[in-house]
Amino acid sequence: MRIRADVAELLKAGKPERHIAQDLGIDRATVRRAREALGLPAPRRGKRSRYPSLAAVLRGNSEFLDDGHVRWTGYRDSRSNTPLVLHGGQRIPAPRAAFQLHYGREPVGKSLPICGMRGCIAGEHLADRLIRDANARADALFDAIFGEST
Missing domain, CATH: 1.10.10 (Arc Repressor Mutant, subunit A)
Incomplete structure (x- = not known):
């Protein structure tokens, strides 16, 4: 041809x-x-992402605050107001995506901030059920050894 x-x-x-x-x-x-x-590949169907990776989507839709906090500025579900990462045809809750990228694994249960800032999605400020349970056990042991803290 x-x-x-x-x-x-x-x-x-x-x-x-x-x-x-x-x-x-x-x-x-x-x-x-x-x-x-x-010999070129067939074109991909659908809208192309502005971001090449999940990490880029998080960075591009986040505001980095003092003390290491991160606030989601991207898309939110209209009914639940859940911050959602839209990437690769998937809708992933932003805290879940941030947890995955930080810890390198899927969270067990919900990924929630433990830093005190509502809605923070900094990976190091997030904990899943395994981490929260481990923290509770450590707190109980501390209290048993040193007495309840005030």
């Missing part, structure tokens, strides 16, 4: 097939066949 140089150049630059066909006044099937002949 003979491929037009302008079509090949635009395909290699990542321009969508539909736009190439419109701009050059050619059939979309012609552009598709050219892409296939060049």
Whole structure:
């Protein structure tokens, strides 16, 4: 198949097939066949994310405050007001995503701030059920050894 140089150049630059066909006044099937002949991957369907990774979404939609606190400034669910990370076709609660990135594992139960700031999503300020239970056991042992703190 003979491929037009302008079509090949635009395909290699990542321009969508539909736009190439419109701009050059050619059939979309012609552009598709050219892409296939060049061995380029099929275009991804749907909206492309502005962010390349989950970490980038969190950074791009967060406000970093004093004392290491982080406030979510991105999308929130309209009914529950839950801060949501929209990435890769998924809707992940922002505290859950921040916990995953910080600890390298899925949280067990809810990921909640333990720093005292409501809504903080700093990874080191979040705890899941395992961490909260471990903290409660440590507090109980401390109180048993040293007496209740005031």
